Each structure stands twice: as structure tokens, then as C-alpha cells.
Amino acid sequence: MRVKLTIEYDGTNYAGWQRQENALAVQQVVEEALFRLTGKPHAVTGASRTDAGVHAFGQVAHFDAQSRIPAEKYAYALNTVLPADVRIRDSRAVAEDFHARFSAKGKWYCYSIFNDAHASAILRNTHAHVMYPLDVDAMRREAQCAVGRHDFRAFAASGSVVKDTVRTIHSIEIARQGKCVSMQVRGNGFLYNMVRILAGTLIGVGTGKLEGGAVRRALASGSRLDLGVTAPACGLTLMEVFYDA
Amino acid sequence: MRVKLTIEYDGTNYAGWQRQENALAVQQVVEEALFRLTGKPHAVTGASRTDAGVHAFGQVAHFDAQSRIPAEKYAYALNTVLPADVRIRDSRAVAEDFHARFSAKGKWYCYSIFNDAHASAILRNTHAHVMYPLDVDAMRREAQCAVGRHDFRAFAASGSVVKDTVRTIHSIEIARQGKCVSMQVRGNGFLYNMVRILAGTLIGVGTGKLEGGAVRRALASGSRLDLGVTAPACGLTLMEVFYDA
Numbered sequence: 001m002r003v004k005l006t007i008e009y010d011g012t013n014y015a016g017w018q019r020q021e022n023a024l025a026v027q028q029v030v031e032e033a034l035f036r037l038t039g040k041p042h043a044v045t046g047a048s049r050t051d052a053g054v055h056a057f058g059q060v061a062h063f064d065a066q067s068r069i070p071a072e073k074y075a076y077a078l079n080t081v082l083p084a085d086v087r088i089r090d091s092r093a094v095a096e097d098f099h100a101r102f103s104a105k106g107k108w109y110c111y112s113i114f115n116d117a118h119a120s121a122i123l124r125n126t127h128a129h130v131m132y133p134l135d136v137d138a139m140r141r142e143a144q145c146a147v148g149r150h151d152f153r154a155f156a157a158s159g160s161v162v163k164d165t166v167r168t169i170h171s172i173e174i175a176r177q178g179k180c181v182s183m184q185v186r187g188n189g190f191l192y193n194m195v196r197i198l199a200g201t202l203i204g205v206g207t208g209k210l211e212g213g214a215v216r217r218a219l220a221s222g223s224r225l226d227l228g229v230t231a232p233a234c235g236l237t238l239m240e241v242f243y244d245a
Numbered sequence: 246m247r248v249k250l251t252i253e254y255d256g257t258n259y260a261g262w263q264r265q266e267n268a269l270a271v272q273q274v275v276e277e278a279l280f281r282l283t284g285k286p287h288a289v290t291g292a293s294r295t296d297a298g299v300h301a302f303g304q305v306a307h308f309d310a311q312s313r314i315p316a317e318k319y320a321y322a323l324n325t326v327l328p329a330d331v332r333i334r335d336s337r338a339v340a341e342d343f344h345a346r347f348s349a350k351g352k353w354y355c356y357s358i359f360n361d362a363h364a365s366a367i368l369r370n371t372h373a374h375v376m377y378p379l380d381v382d383a384m385r386r387e388a389q390c391a392v393g394r395h396d397f398r399a400f401a402a403s404g405s406v407v408k409d410t411v412r413t414i415h416s417i418e419i420a421r422q423g424k425c426v427s428m429q430v431r432g433n434g435f436l437y438n439m440v441r442i443l444a445g446t447l448i449g450v451g452t453g454k455l456e457g458g459a460v461r462r463a464l465a466s467g468s469r470l471d472l473g474v475t476a477p478a479c480g481l482t483l484m485e486v487f488y489d490a
Contacts, residue, residue, distance in 0.1 A: 008365060008366045009366050076362075079363055084364070084369050085366045085369065087364055117321075118333065120332065121253045121332040122255045124255070
């Protein structure tokens with residue numbers, strides 16, 4: 001039986017999703033929890049390789065169950081052995097050909113900013129601190145240039161080896177609530193660091209450090225140099241992964 | 246020169262606001278930061294003795310400056326030496342007779358709940374977890390019985406020695422946003438543990454574990470036994486302390 005997990009984690013203390021040699025990753029923590037629960041090794045495949053410090057409210061993963069635990073009980077059982085900064089939000093049986101990564105039709109990321117002269121104590125691990133006032137209208141105008149189907153190779157981290165760099169961004173919504181500014185980005189897929197480079201560029205335009213039109217120029221030139229810095233990992237949260245029903 | 250500080254802190258790793266013998270309190274951290282900055286001892290007086298694990302977005306404190314640093318620069322200077330889970334949001338000069346506690350005219354607390362079968366990883370330190378569905382309408386009805394001027398002795402933690410237990414709650418607003426339920430409580434003052442006992446009672450009524458009318462019965466009887474459990478410290482945040490302008 002193939003089981004789909006929806007996983008929330010506070011990425012602060014992890015080296016990202018993907019299992020690593022010398023640092024603790026969320027994938028390893030979930031696989032070890034499955035081992036503690038069943039006494040059998042399980043490989044858990046995630047939809048998104050979130051970076052160190054990046055959070056998830058709705059990471060999705062699948063594994064092939066090696067026990068008779070009903071699929072919907074895995075969430076309850078795993079949460080009794082997982083650390084408090086990793087929670088299974090949902091578990092359910094899926095078709096044998098479901099694949100967390102390859103079946104994904106789209107993703108929703110949220111980038112969160114605390115915009116004030118002084119950083120936030122309470123939100124320090126989940127919001128990037130921007131000390132200069134953000135012009136949210138300018139950010140919205142800039143963001144609209146990224147919406148649609150484009151070759152986003154300028155938005156890929158240097159050293160990235162993906163061949164097809166065409167992606168579709170469905171929508172970018174930017175909202176201010178007091179000192180917090182959030183960017184909700186939905187698309188059919190994202191290159192490595194793409195959302196953080198987009199966020200850093202919009203922050204640059206929002207503070208006036210970067211000239212408006214940067215996204216348009218970068219889409220035309222394909223050059224990473226036309227864009228802003230990569231925004232800090234802590235501001236990024238993978239909210240949801242979309243699949244065909 | 247008397248200086249008023251507005252202080253934010255993530256209370257997770259502190260034994261509360263007030264300086265203690267064997268545990269680290271926020272007051273001590275701020276006093277030590279002032280010492281590192283000026284080389285002189287300062288006594289810092291806070292408006293509210295928040296408990297261990299309770300957070301503040303707007304704790305207020307005052308001290309008498311022993312240096313020539315302009316009042317409004319203390320926020321910037323202190324934030325360079327404070328740990329990241331304590332931030333000075335604002336510093337300003339006030340009248341010599343301003344007193345953070347005795348001049349306070351009211352306070353605003355927020356109690357935050359994550360309401361789902363499974364606890365939240367990301368919000369685990371700032372939201373109390375309630376696994377049974379909350380009836381927010383029932384909570385609102387119950388809350389209205391606490392609004393107004395009442396003798397709240399039933400809402401004081403046992404062992405409390407305050408003589409005058411009459412307080413005025415100005416308003417209680419309860420809102421649901423997805424899996425999060427927040428209670429905003431504003432009043433002219435609060436007894437020790439009063440907001441957490443009120444929150445625990447409203448949670449009890451909201452889950453159906455406690456019969457409606459508990460607040461009314463407790464105000465009449467003065468008995469702590471008519472109320473629900475004291476809700477966990479981590480859900481509570483001191484949002485703002487009010488003073489005459």
C-alpha cells in the first residue's frame with residue numbers, strides 16, 4: 001500500500017528536506033520515525049527538496065507501507081514518535097503509481113517578511129527582516145511581470161543543472177498586515193532557489209535599492225545579475241503541493 | 246532621564262519577565278544588556294510579570310538612564326547586544342514620574358490556539374494545541390459574561406494574595422482563521438493567571454467539556470472550581486500596555 005503524507009515542519013533546526021551525510025534532514029527524521037514504528041526500513045520520497053531553514057506547512061511525501069497500520073492512522077502514530085518541530089498533518093492511501101514529486105501539478109509557497117527598523121523576536125525564525133520601508137504597490141507591479149509562462153533561467157541558483165527552465169507562475173499575491181508583508185506564489189513548478197531569488201528581487205524593488213523592471217530585464221537576458229539577492233531561507237514556507245484529484 | 250522601553254520577546258526559553266535566582270528571566274537579560282552598553286548597573290521595571298513561556302509583543306519597562314545616549318537610540322544600541330529572542334521595539338524619554346506598572350491604564354492580551362487533530366510544528370511555541378473542534382460561537386457567548394466590571398477572585402491563581410480583585414474587562418474578541426483561533430482580551434488590569442484561566446474556561450466551553458454559564462457561576466460564587474483549567478502559557482502574548490497620552 002502506498003501512503004501519502006502531508007508534513008509540516010519548522011525548518012530552523014534542519015539541513016532541509018533531503019537526507020544528508022553530515023547534518024540532520026527532515027526526510028531522515030521521518031524515515032527513522034517509520035522505522036521506530038514498524039521495525040522496518042522505509043524510503044520516503046518528498047515532493048520538494050526544501051533548503052536548510054525553509055519551512056513547510058504542506059510538504060507531501062509518499063512511501064510504501066511495510067505494516068498493517070491503516071493509512072489514516074500513520075499521522076497519529078508517527079506524531080507520537082516525531083520531534084515537536086515535525087508533524088504529520090494527514091496520511092492516506094493513494095494509488096500505487098502516485099509519486100509525491102512526479103505527480104505534483106503545482107506548488108504554493110509563501111514568503112514572509114517582518115518590515116520594521118527592528119527585527120522581530122517572536123517571528124525571527126519564520127520571517128525575513130527588512131529594515132527599510134517596503135513599497136508594496138511597487139512590489140506588486142514588479143511581481144506581475146513574473147506571472148505567466150516564462151524561461152526562468154535567470155532565476156535559477158548558479159550551478160543549477162536543470163535543462164528545461166521554462167515554468168509557469170499562476171499568481172503572486174502580496175499583502176501587508178501591520179509590520180508583516182507576505183508574498184503568496186503559486187506555480188506549476190519552481191527552479192532551485194527561484195522563489196527566494198524572486199522574493200529578494202521584489203524586496204530590492206520595494207526598498208528602492210533595485211530599479212523597477214528587473215524581472216522583465218532578467219527574463220529577456222537570462223542573466224542572474226539582473227536580479228536581486230537570494231532572500232533568506234527562514235522567510236520561505238512550502239504551503240501546499242497540488243495534485244490531480 | 247527616565248526611558249520607556251517597548252519590548253518584544255519570545256518567552257519560550259525564559260522563566261518569565263521577573264528576575265529570579267536560579268533561572269534566566271527577560272528582565273535580567275535587558276538589565277545585563279544595559280550594563281554591557283553603559284558599564285553601569287540599571288534597574289529595569291516592567292509593566293507586567295509575564296510567566297515562564299508567555300510572550301510579549303509590547304511589554305513596557307522603564308529605567309533611569311546613567312549615560313548620555315539619546316533615549317530613542319537605546320532601541321538600536323540594545324538590539325546589538327540582546328539575544329535574538331528579545332528585541333526593543335521602541336525607546337523614548339518620558340516624564341520622571343512615569344512608572345511602567347503604576348501608570349498603566351490597561352492591557353491587551355492575545356491568547357492563540359491551534360485547533361486541529363494534530364499539533365502545529367511551526368506554531369508549537371506560540372499557540373496552545375486544542376485537538377477537539379472548538380465551537381467559536383459558544384465561546385463568544387460565554388466570553389461576553391466576563392466583559393464589564395466584576396470581582397474576578399475566582400479567576401485568580403490559588404495562592405494569590407491580591408486584596409482588591411475587582412477588574413474591568415473592556416472587550417473579548419474571538420476569531421477563527423483556518424485552524425487558528427485567537428482571543429483578544431482588553432482590560433484595565435488582570436489578576437495573576439486571569440487570562441489563562443479565562444482562556445482555559447472558554448476552551449472548555451468551546452469543546453463542550455465544560456457547561457456553558459461557567460463564567461457567570463464563578464463570578465457569583467467566587468470559586469475557582471467553577472472554571473476550567475489554566476490554559477498553557479505558550480498561547481499567551483502580552484500585546485500592548487496602555488497609558489494616558
